[in-house]
Amino acid sequence: MKKVTVEKAVGMILAHDITRIVPGKFKGVGFKKGHVVQQQDIAELLKLGKQHLFVMNLPQTQLHENDAALRIASAVCGDFLEWTQPSEGKSSIRARIDGLLKVDTAGLLRINKINKIILSTLKNNFPCTKGQTVAGTRIIPLTIAKGKIERLEVIAGKYYPVLHMVPYKVFRVGAVVTGSEIYQGLIKDGFDDYVGKKVESFGSRVVKKILTPDDPKMIAAAIAALSEYGCDLILTTGGLSVDPDDVTQQGVRRLGAKIIVYGAPILPGAMFLYARYNNIPILGLPACVYYHSSTVYDLMLPRALAGEEITSAEIAEMGHGGLCLNCETCRYPVCPFGK
Secondary structure (H helix, E strand, C coil), X not given: CEEEEHHHCCCCEECCCEEEEECCCEEEEEECCCCECCCCHHHHHHHCCCCEXXXXXXXXXXXXXHHXXXXXXXXXXXXXXXECCCECCEEEEEECCCEEEXXXXXXXXXXXXXXXXXXXXXXXXXXXXXXXXXXEEEECCCEEEHHHHHHHHHHHHHCCCCXXXXXXXXXXXXXXXXXXXXXXXXXXXXXXXXXXXXXXXXXXEEEEEEEECCCHHHHHHXXXXXXXXXXXXXXXXXXXXXXCCCCHHHHHHHXXXXXXXXXXXCECCCCCEEEEECCEEEEEEXXXXXXXXXXXXXHHHHHHHCCCCCCHHHHHHCCCCCECCCCCCCCCCCCCCCC
């Protein structure tokens, strides 16, 4: 640390806070410790009565916190992400699109094990909107050895991208609504209000809906018809439970689709079915989608619309975090459910 005139401090780092006082209106920090003095700051500093400043002049082997944050953000970010100019040493990383945040958790852990560097993110597969902050990064001290940032950049290169966004695709969605009571008009079909509107919220559209009774042959025929109609994703509702007359699974099997899972460690949504037919994903939705705000549907639909093939192993892992708390006011996805 050394004392220099204000005019000679440009490009140097303040070693202390500088107080600003506006009589009767404001008293507080005008320039924070760690601020890099700019040419345009000189006039204001002189108004504050500062002829001299105590500053730090960094050697070539050290980086200021702002420069370090920018290099970290640049190293870890992949497609469809952007980062802010640092404020008080922290840079925020934001989504440039609506989509799923993908986090390489192994790479993230390696980075956060580097002393005095932090990278904090939302959970992997978090559904994000354009402009949403998905991560933040900074160093802990005011300055850091350049070699540590270079080490981070090597690690980030091995796991690149540590963070990236996967955009949602615009899908033509087909629906098979099963249940003899709906097919016969005994009760109202609630698909559009409870299931279809969530498809639309991601930018896709339900292009065709077929009602069927609890008949495996008709269910299979309906799914086949939606495939021939050009649907990219097929949803089924009803007919997935332990009741002997709930036969959607039988219909999917009769069709010849490959069932990836039937049953998921997610509540609500244990009777979930995931299958593929002619490379078209089929999401078999249990009855809970009609009366719970957030269910297995909310976890699986974004991934399907991002074009991801979900494995049985991934679904098994979702048991950790798969219990919905059924909060009085649902705040999903800003909650632990599915994460």
